[in-house]
Amino acid sequence: MTTYDYIIVGGGSSGCVLANRLSENPAHKVLLIESGRRDADPWIHIPATFFKVLGKGIDIHPYASNPDKGLNGRPSIVPQGNVLGGGSSVNAMIYIRGHRNDYDTWSQMGCEGWSYDDVLPAFRSLEHNERLNGQFHGKKGGLHVSDPRHRHPLSEAFVQAATEIGIPHNDDFNGADQAGVGFYQSTTHGGRRWSSAQAFLREAEKRPNLTVLTERKVARLLFEGQRATGVELLDGATFRASREIALTAGAIATPKILQLSGIGDGAHLAALGIPVIADLPGVGANYQDHLEVPVQGETREPISILGHDRGLRAAGHMLRYLTSHRGLLSSNVVECGGFVDTAGTGQPDVQFHVLPVLIGFVDREAEPGHGLSIGPCYLRPRSRGWIRLKSADPREQTDFNANLLSDPADIETLVRGVETAIRILDAPALAKLVKRRVLPKPGVEKDPEALRDYIRQSAKTVFHPAGTARMGRADDRMAVVGSDLKVRGVEGLRICDASVMPTLVSGNTNAPTMMIAAKAAAFMTGKAISG
Numbered sequence: 001m002t003t004y005d006y007i008i009v010g011g012g013s014s015g016c017v018l019a020n021r022l023s024e025n026p027a028h029k030v031l032l033i034e035s036g037r038r039d040a041d042p043w044i045h046i047p048a049t050f051f052k053v054l055g056k057g058i059d060i061h062p063y064a065s066n067p068d069k070g071l072n073g074r075p076s077i078v079p080q081g082n083v084l085g086g087g088s089s090v091n092a093m094i095y096i097r098g099h100r101n102d103y104d105t106w107s108q109m110g111c112e113g114w115s116y117d118d119v120l121p122a123f124r125s126l127e128h129n130e131r132l133n134g135q136f137h138g139k140k141g142g143l144h145v146s147d148p149r150h151r152h153p154l155s156e157a158f159v160q161a162a163t164e165i166g167i168p169h170n171d172d173f174n175g176a177d178q179a180g181v182g183f184y185q186s187t188t189h190g191g192r193r194w195s196s197a198q199a200f201l202r203e204a205e206k207r208p209n210l211t212v213l214t215e216r217k218v219a220r221l222l223f224e225g226q227r228a229t230g231v232e233l234l235d236g237a238t239f240r241a242s243r244e245i246a247l248t249a250g251a252i253a254t255p256k257i258l259q260l261s262g263i264g265d266g267a268h269l270a271a272l273g274i275p276v277i278a279d280l281p282g283v284g285a286n287y288q289d290h291l292e293v294p295v296q297g298e299t300r301e302p303i304s305i306l307g308h309d310r311g312l313r314a315a316g317h318m319l320r321y322l323t324s325h326r327g328l329l330s331s332n333v334v335e336c337g338g339f340v341d342t343a344g345t346g347q348p349d350v351q352f353h354v355l356p357v358l359i360g361f362v363d364r365e366a367e368p369g370h371g372l373s374i375g376p377c378y379l380r381p382r383s384r385g386w387i388r389l390k391s392a393d394p395r396e397q398t399d400f401n402a403n404l405l406s407d408p409a410d411i412e413t414l415v416r417g418v419e420t421a422i423r424i425l426d427a428p429a430l431a432k433l434v435k436r437r438v439l440p441k442p443g444v445e446k447d448p449e450a451l452r453d454y455i456r457q458s459a460k461t462v463f464h465p466a467g468t469a470r471m472g473r474a475d476d477r478m479a480v481v482g483s484d485l486k487v488r489g490v491e492g493l494r495i496c497d498a499s500v501m502p503t504l505v506s507g508n509t510n511a512p513t514m515m516i517a518a519k520a521a522a523f524m525t526g527k528a529i530s531g
């Protein structure tokens, strides 16, 4: 059995950061194992074509929850990256860190060393911001963060319309104040996607002490007593780790691997015939996700990007892109949005994702015609779900209960989000372009019951599963890892992905997950973060 110092399970947003930082020291022999392919599909690297990658379905895990009561019996379908770079190779590239209070709350929950002031250096150490500088931004990291090279007229109109209803303009959602509307910065560079693989793995892979295996899936961890000493793959191969194993398989796969390895609710594992290594009932619990609801308007003129992926127009965009890396294909499509305090608490509770087209989802066709889509999304869900094994067979799907919208507060936040989005749609800058509201159907917002039903019927993930192996105090029975990300009750094992978030951050989760991995690397190597 080949022995490495460190084994990293999952080559996604967090895994690539970790592979880079752990292999910086030539004395460390590091193995990264990724279940998906290499990120060689050219559509991955062209920002606007991420929908194509999702549509093809080759580089994603098509996770789906059980039918969910909160979604009127629909499953929550949550595609996740299954490719080198993970989520960062298939996502919408929006660069957001969350709100200062998110991290201060983690710290107050007993996660020592995770307050905003504690995590800021890790964010800065990763970042190469192409415009912003100063106390909030980094210039020397591998992760390029840039302003949009393309601004669709409908995106411009959304930003203007939002300011017309009194929402302030913000040109740095990751600076002193998150609130406001504007254009998102994205993890792109020179008009190309800048995934975690691109930012952190390309250079690291040149090092002889880093081995990257793709299209190999980890089934379970191997233990000697309470010490994690290796991994077993689905194909039966095994690898040994002399120092540590880091789980970075994402918030849906990580709790599955833990349970298959005997770490989880003791009684449940015993009932499945899995020998219990550590009785941690928090494994798979505390599942959280961000949901958004479509608010869409049809435009008077055919000005959306509908049809721009076909025929002569598509060829024109490709020609422009290939010659200058500019134009529509350099756009992450979700070019703008913002953060709004709809409850008057002094902190935004709703985020908008705006697309210059009428979009559908994997479970529904897009509405016909030209238009724009505004997606109000709640930021701090109160509903919690869980992911549990159905059997000891790693090939079997898990019992995935997303339990979304089970807390009425989440519905009420979406109600306020939809109402605010409708006001923006009706503001002059958009009203002159939009001939009619398509979703929700006019009148629905006036009937509280119908509006809540619309939300349950149409809410969809914005792909931010988190929290399924959460961090917490040593005396917190449901905490899976401590503030050092070490799994409780065992040795040689850390969790370093979105699973450890005690609560979802107020925004998109790619940068926060990379931050978690940067802190994990510092814990593992003892090398301080210079941010």
Ligand SMILES: Cc1cc2nc3c(=O)[nH]c(=O)nc-3n(C[C@H](O)[C@H](O)[C@H](O)COP(=O)(O)OP(=O)(O)OC[C@H]3O[C@@H](n4cnc5c(N)ncnc54)[C@H](O)[C@@H]3O)c2cc1C
Residues within 6 Å of the ligand: 009, 010, 011, 012, 013, 014, 015, 033, 034, 035, 036, 054, 079, 080, 081, 082, 083, 084, 085, 086, 087, 088, 090, 091, 092, 093, 094, 095, 096, 216, 217, 218, 219, 248, 249, 250, 251, 253, 257, 462, 463, 464, 465, 497, 498, 499, 508, 509, 510, 511, 513
């Ligand atoms: C479609 C989509 C759009 C998104 N848009 C944005 C956005 O615009 N901005 C933003 O900030 N965030 C966005 N996100 C969320 C963000 O990308 C994720 O939060 C982030 O990538 C999570 O990082 P992770 O390291 O926890 O997991 P991942 O990046 O998902 O990495 C986990 C990796 O582990 C691999 N893996 C899983 N199981 C195994 C196994 N058994 N053995 C070996 N490997 C395994 C997976 O294939 C994957 O590559 C989006 C996500 C998606 C899917």
